Amino acid sequence: MEQAKLPSGSDKKWLSVLGVGAEGLTGLSEVARFLLDQAEVIVGGQRHLGMLPNSDLRPKLAWDSPITITLDQIAARRGELVCVLASGDPLFYGIGGPLLERFALDEMTIIPAVSALALACSRLGWAWADVEVVSLCGRPLELLHTLLYPGAKIMALSATGETPRQVAQALTTRGYGDSTLYILENLGHSQEKVLKTPAGAWAEQEIANLNIIGIHCQRTPEAAELGGVPHSRLAGLSDLAYSHDGQLTKQEVRAMTLAALAPLPGQLLWDVGAGCGSIGIEWLRTHPRCQAIAIERHPQRQQLIAENAVNLGVPNLKIVPGVAPEILVDLPQPDAIFIGGGVHISGMLETAWQALKPGGRLVVNAVTVASEQLIFHWQQQVGGTLRRIAIQRAEPLGTYLAWRSLAPVTQWQVLKY
Structure with a gap:
């Protein structure tokens, strides 16, 4: 031979x-x-x-x-x-x-x-390029949430034979009970089997530990009431998507802030004074390899951040409790930093600027005169772009609509050379 x-x-x-x-x-x-x-x-x-x-x-x-x-x-x-x-x-x-x-x-x-993905796609006749892929092996089930929209085709790698039941339950809870599940067991083996069932009609049964789940997403008529409104992966989710105590970067400002931060796959963001976590959450939603750390000192807001991150499909958001800038010293070096509050605190900008990687972006939103004066001074020293964001929304006034202004925001964005 x-x-x-x-x-x-x-x-x-x-x-x-x-x-x-x-x-x-x-x-x-x-x-x-x-x-x-x-x-x-x-x-x-x-x-x-x-x-x-x-x-x-x-x-x-x-x-x-x-x-x-x-x-x-x-x-x-x-x-x-x-x-x-x-x-x-x-x-x-x-x-x-x-x-x-x-x-x-x-x-x-x-x-x-x-790969299991190639075999599964061939069995279902799904083009690999049209499929969303997520691994649930040692990873939170909530990663599915970002991928859900009507018509989506998802391949989920199972951790065990229990994973399909958990997926069916999660889909049903979020208003996707009409989705079709394909449980593909032991692909390539003589004991290979494919089970097809609506997520909302899951019946208890024994599933082989070696399985992959195909999901063809469909919303139920009552999906909106169950929180199943699909969220875009672009920045600027509805304010209603978040639980908060008033510390929320509003939708229009948030969209402009994420545009200024310009996330790229694999990059790390520090969200300093994270509030309810909206900036870090939407940073993570742009790409599965993005990373973010939410720095927040209030325990109640830390809980809100965790709840929002899970609900919006980014349970990998890291929450660091503590007071900036002291807490920033030992964190991994970021590619981008957002400061939405506390910019006036002594040493905040100095610490952030020093920590930022060369080529990284710093974005600061200021709403007070004192904070504005500080970023005006820094802009003169290191450059960058200043812009004033003024948003008006039409809201009811009696039986009519009237324009109501949100608090204006002065935004400074700068690239560290």
Whole structure:
């Protein structure tokens, strides 16, 4: 039998990462099988390690919690031939990401199997490019909330066989009980099965732990009463979308503030004096890889921030209780900072400006004369753009409508060179 041809440069590679489908090790390619056979140490979950024959006496490492424990053990084996067994495509919400954060690519050989997403889309006839994807493996179920709108097609990676029931309940609660759920079990295996059911008609049943959920979203007629009004991912959600105690950046000002902050995927925002969290929440809603920290000293407002973040689908918003600027010193360096209150506090602007990354943006909204004077002074020192935001809304006055003005806002935005 001709020896398998390894990838170019494999003489430097000691760490192999092999995707395994539902059919198990028999589905490995010739090259993947060769790498597994040559390995001196094998790493994987209990399910993957259980695929090896009892006669295989090579050292084995099962994933521990936290995952860094096992990553440290792998690093200690550098120089030995280590093989990691993973599910499907290791780079699709899999172990490939953490491994690449720890080890250089030129040390690794990655051979994926067909991902669960590709198999699920093929079974349902859904074009991959038209599908929203979310992993619920070790992640909050509320991540679904951002993705819900009529007609949406969502693929959700399940944590366990309980996840489909939880998804059905969450959809029904939010007014999407008419959505069709497709529970795809054991894809690629001889025991593969597809279950179809309306979310609102979920019946208790046993679901395999290895499953992925297809969701075709449809709102029920009473969805609005259940909070199922779809929210745009653009900035400027209705003020009614938030629970607050009056400390809320109003819709029109919020939209202009997010435009000034100009979020990009993967960037980190500090929302200083977060109030009910609206700026950080809408920053996160622009892209799933965005990050935000809400800094707020009032316990009641911290609770409002948490509730709003969950309700609007960004439970990953980090809430830091404390008083700025002192609390800012030990936070991760931000790409953007928003200060909506407390700009007059001694050291606030100095601390924020020093912390901001080169190329980062600082946006300040001022409503008092003292705060205006301060940002006028800073604008003269470091530059940036000033603008005055004055909004009027038509509101009832007796049996008529009259224009009522919101408090004007002076906004300063500056890019740190």
